[in-house]
Amino acid sequence: MSAAPRRASTGRAIDELLGAIAARTEAARRLESDAGAAVLRSIVEATVTLFQANAASIALYDAATDRLVFRVAAGEQGSGVLGLAIPTDQGLAGYVFSTGQAIAISDVKSDARFGRAFAERTGYVPTSIVAVPLVDEQGTIGVLQVLDKRDSEAFSLRDVELASVFARQAAIAITASRVERDTGRLLVEVARQRADRALTEAEAGAVVASASLELARGDNSGLWGLVDAIGRLRNADPAQTALVADLIGVLADHAERAARTRRRSRPGRAPAGRGTDDA
Numbered sequence: 001m002s003a004a005p006r007r008a009s010t011g012r013a014i015d016e017l018l019g020a021i022a023a024r025t026e027a028a029r030r031l032e033s034d035a036g037a038a039v040l041r042s043i044v045e046a047t048v049t050l051f052q053a054n055a056a057s058i059a060l061y062d063a064a065t066d067r068l069v070f071r072v073a074a075g076e077q078g079s080g081v082l083g084l085a086i087p088t089d090q091g092l093a094g095y096v097f098s099t100g101q102a103i104a105i106s107d108v109k110s111d112a113r114f115g116r117a118f119a120e121r122t123g124y125v126p127t128s129i130v131a132v133p134l135v136d137e138q139g140t141i142g143v144l145q146v147l148d149k150r151d152s153e154a155f156s157l158r159d160v161e162l163a164s165v166f167a168r169q170a171a172i173a174i175t176a177s178r179v180e181r182d183t184g185r186l187l188v189e190v191a192r193q194r195a196d197r198a199l200t201e202a203e204a205g206a207v208v209a210s211a212s213l214e215l216a217r218g219d220n221s222g223l224w225g226l227v228d229a230i231g232r233l234r235n236a237d238p239a240q241t242a243l244v245a246d247l248i249g250v251l252a253d254h255a256e257r258a259a260r261t262r263r264r265s266r267p268g269r270a271p272a273g274r275g276t277d278d279a
Helices: 003-031 035-051 091-099 116-122 157-194 201-217 223-235 238-264
Strands: 053-062 067-074 085-087 103-105 129-136 139-149
Touching: 035 053, 035 067, 035 139, 035 157, 053 091, 067 091, 085 091, 091 103, 091 129, 091 139, 103 157, 129 157, 139 157
Parallel strands: none
Antiparallel strands: 053 067, 053 139, 067 085, 103 129, 129 139
8 A cells, every 4th residue: 555545544544533532522521511520529528527527628739830729618617718729838738748648636726837827818717627638640639628527626547547538539530530631632632643734732622622513513313412311310220220221232233233234235335355456
């Protein structure tokens, strides 16, 4: 095969790959919009309930600013911290992030690491705190904090262990969200490599956005309507979900067989075992 047909064949393969990735990304977006943030919110809400705490929050590391940014919070005194950021070497959260060590302190005002000025910015100065790191395979990615149990003056070692369980679940949710973001970056990179000229990242992003929009807009098969309906089944009984999965599997097998039959019966297709350029 000469160089030109080989490049054309490679280009078609890349186009098919780009389309497949875009379709899966669009399906994931429809099935669970902003899933990572929703899971993190549920984790801090459960933490507040379990500990009977005045507040709980998760701060995540932002590499662009080299700061810990408080992304989610719950509890009567939790909302004031949302959106605030601190250097990674300051405060109790910074200490936990930098060292990877969990802490439980019964009187934060007597601890030199406590950032009182930052606490005052949130509108709530706690007395006791437990803070544990969020850790994934790449290292520490954030901190979970729980402030002031209402039925106790201090946090116990058992509380540190329980908080660590919630932190592990949060790290798993964050990793899943990162995979989704990385898929978006992969789409942009493939679009840039596929172009006849070098695209800027913004231009490639526009290409991907347009492709995703066309996927949703050109739904002659009704696929996205089906995806939306499946998304509504998240809270269904497991037995019902299993039945739907079995039915969809049967329909998918039938669709694939029908597609193969259509391809084999297309006009101009060479019979099996013969080339298209026989003399």
